[in-house]
Amino acid sequence: MFDVPLNRLVPEYIKRFEPYIPSKPDPELMKMYKVGHLWRLNNNENPLGPPERSAKIIEQFPPIKTSIYPSGDSYYLRVKLAEKFGIDPDQIIFGNGANEAIAFVIKAFCQEGDNIVTADKTFAVYEWVAEFSGFEARLVPLKDFGFDAEGMLSRIDERTKILFVCNPNNPTGTYWDEPKLRRFLDTVAGRQIVVVDEAYCEFVEAPDYPDGMRLLKEYPNLVTFRTFSKMYGLAGLRIGYLAGSRDVVDVIRRTCVVYSVNTVAQDAALAAIGDDEHVSRTRSHVRAEKDYLLRELGGLGLETQAGEGCYVMIRLPFSDTLAYRQLMSKGVMVRTMTGFRFPNWIRVSIGVHEAMEAFVGGLTGIVRQREMAG
Amino acid sequence: MMDRQTDVALSVKTDMKFLPLVLSFAESSSRIFGLDDKDTLKLTLAAEEVFVYLCRMTGDPAPVTLTMTNGFYNAQLRFAFEGIDFDLRAFNLTADVPPDEEGLEEMGLLIASRSVDRMSIFHSAMEGTGFTLIKEKTYPEAQPWESAQPPAADGLSFGTPDVEDLKVLVRSIVGRYDPFIYPQDFRYPGKVVDMVESGEYKAITATDGKGRIAGGMIWRYSGSSMIECYGPYIFVKEGGEGIAERLVTGVIAAVARSEAVCLINRYATEDLPRGYFERLGTIDFIRDGEKRPWHFLFRQLREDPGCRVYAHAGMEEFLKDQYKRHFLAREIIPVRYEGERQNPHSVFGASFQHNQKLVVLKPLWDGADAGENLARHIDALRAEGIKNILLGIDLGHGWQARLYPVIEAGGFTASLIMPYRGKADLVFFTLRG
Secondary structure (H helix, E strand, O other): OOOOOHHHHOOHHHHHOOOOOOOOOHHHHHHHOOOOOOEEOOOOOOOOOOOHHHHHHHHOOOHHHHHOOOOOOOHHHHHHHHHHHOOOHHHEEEEOOHHHHHHHHHHHHOOOOOEEEEEOOOOOHHHHHHHHOOOEEEEEOOEOOEOOHHHHHHOOOOOEEEEEEEOOOOOOOOOOOHHHHHHHHHHHOOOOEEEEEOOOHHHOOOOOOOOHHHHOOOOOOEEEEEEOOOOOOOHHHOOEEEEOOHHHHHHHHOOOOOOOOOHHHHHHHHHHOOOHHHHHHHHHHHHHHHHHHHHHHHHOOOOEEOOOOOEEEEEOOOOHHHHHHHHHOOOEEOEEOHHHOOOOEEEEEOOOHHHHHHHHHHHHHHHHHHHHHO | OOOOOOOEEEEEEOOHHHHHHHHHHHHHHHHHOOOOHHHHHHHHHHHHHHHHHHHHHOOOOOEEEEEEEEOOOEEEEEEEEOOOOOOHHHHOOOOOOOOOHHHHHHOHHHHHHHHOOEEEEEEEOOOEEEEEEEEEOOOOOOOOOOOOOOOOOOOOEEEOOOHHHHHHHHHHHHHHOOHHHOOHHHHOHHHHHHHHHOOOEEEEEEEOOOOOEEEEEEEEEEOOOEEEEEEEEEOOOOOHHHHHHHHHHHHHHHHOOOOOOEEEEEEOOOOOOOOOOEEEEEEEEEEOOEEEEEEEEEEEOOOOOOEEEEEOHHHHHHHHHHHHHOOOOEEEEEOOOOOOOOOOOOEEEEEEEHHHOEEEEEEEEOOOOHHHHHHHHHHHHHHOOOOEEEEEEEOOOHHHHOOHHHHHHOOEEEEEEEOOOOOOOEEEEEEOO
16 A cells, blocks of 8 residues: 655645535435435425426436437537527537536636626626636625626726626526616627526516527627526436527537536426426415515514525524524525625525425524523 | 745755755745844754754655745745655654653754744645744834724725725724734734735725724634634724624625635624624633633534544543534544554644744644653643643544543643534644643
8 A cells, every 4th residue: 555645746726725515415414414304495496396298208218328428419409499599509508507508608708817797696606617717706796685787897897708697696586677687788788798697587577577588689799598407497417508699609619518418408308398387387386485484584583685586585693504504403404695795694495385384493493592592 | 915936945865964055045045035134043043953853863864855935924944755764753842852851942843943933743645744934024013003083983985905004903903902802913013914915814994984994804714724813803982883793794705705614713802793603612821821711713604514523432422512512413433442553653743833822732643652742742842831732633533533532641621623624623622730
């Protein structure tokens, strides 16, 4: 047996990184926290699961198909989506989840010295991918929990390549309506790439919410992100996509990884497209459970922030990371908001009613206990 | 941030014929990196002690690389070995302890430690094995200061201070607060400025409409997994709560997406808003002959994924109590020595902070002589006038957890845990009496 000379082999900049440790699988967490059941309310997953047709595809997937490589560029999916949105299939690129699409875009347009502009309190991956790739992420504070268009525009300089807007925003649920998004795009006037992340668009019921796909025709610098992980309940299969003008997408395609979307994911996503009944069932579930949750939280006197999307933010009078541990010990998993720069806030995803009751019960117990302890 | 000059390095063998070269390297590089004559001499003397000691301890000459790093407010001299083919025992402070107590002061490494501000011994797969000597530059002491007109509590702007505002912040802290609730660095505003320039410290201030500093906080990276913050320091007469909260949330927001897992605060003021930190525990700290409670506060920056920790039966109760109190999910794996073969010699690393009369010991290498070795360290440190002796073990390493009976017999008591400070949680022990 010999010692590996890590001191010599590992580059200095890698020594400085802490490894990212994703959360353990549920059975391990349940053992660790000594609970018999775990309600997962941390990842904004669809509690109703995938659409029925997709579920059937997954259930009946022939094992022999796993020995054959998938379509390298998700061909049939692109064709079907293009038909749905009235665009060309070559305007779409699929990735192993929308996170991969974020990396494709940044890699395609940024080089040393460039920067991206986004909000300080939004989905972290835009900032992470930029920073890890050595590009500056210019962060603009939210205004009334929403993206600040003027603030973002004021941070643009000649090295700004991409503007990321999360619409609706994760975690605050705020959104830009169509006039606001148009004004922003008109002001940018094609000088930078504007990415509008619409991961939660299918949950939005507000009539003035803009459809990024429709705007592609008018704004060739617009790139939209969508995913099958949220509304379509395929998070475990990792499948998302981006769409933009042909010229822009042609550039992005040069950086993207082919064959990164597996066959089951492609087939299940294909079956999900156009299932409006699933969307409407999910929306009405989210609406009802969100109402229930906000009512209960109001009773506890806690500040909340809820907009569009399948999640609600709650401000606690104590540390969110402590709340996470306490709720885990009651079998409920939520998302702490420190990492989103909202210290002492948690975000709870809308789950099945039993899960929402477990969360409300658990949180009530914790809050009351703290009140009693003074 | 200042332009960091390239490190300079010298590779030699632990052979006395290289001593003049080592001295010349230490002296010249100290000067190049900004130490004055007095500090250069001290670091050179420390380098001499360490090198002579190593020549004596290694037997056959072994390759060693000296690296001098410009720390802006200090010069850091590192002695590193790549492959160790001599007895690791040499890395104990007390390896050349003479049999009689009176000879304690003659130990080479202790002599070296006296000449520098910080000295530590490292040994890990990633870092290699060796010594680090840190000599800080000399700065003028702060003149305590308080604004003639108190700052206003409204119309504040929050942000990173410039050099002059940073100095005002530091002088105001020194002028207003008990020295126990700020780190000793704050006694020297110029040093804090250099530490901020070097990226080691970061600061946030609240400034009123007339440019007066109404409050501030400072924080620093302590390894890659932990960030330590100080304050909040508030200088308004009324309405400080809102300022304190914005400062605390500002610090948390600034570090929220860093690599760090935890934010600790060992220098909290009464203005610290409730609900942002949890109390880990308290250590009795001795300063100027007075025992003061030293509170350790923390908050996690990420969701706790739970982990496995190794524990000797003797400390299981303490750990269970701590984990229950902090709702930390831990699987405790029992460990004990069961007659297996051991290395004959153990190694303890020691990190000195002379200005605080503080030494933190940590086991670096397991060995059959751990009990005697630890006792020798305690004797030597006490003879050196060190009042605060702590010992930390990483519960992610079974062999460290197995040392509990030795630590307990050495007079230490488990005081607090620091989640994820090492491979798993770190337990800090304090020396009784």
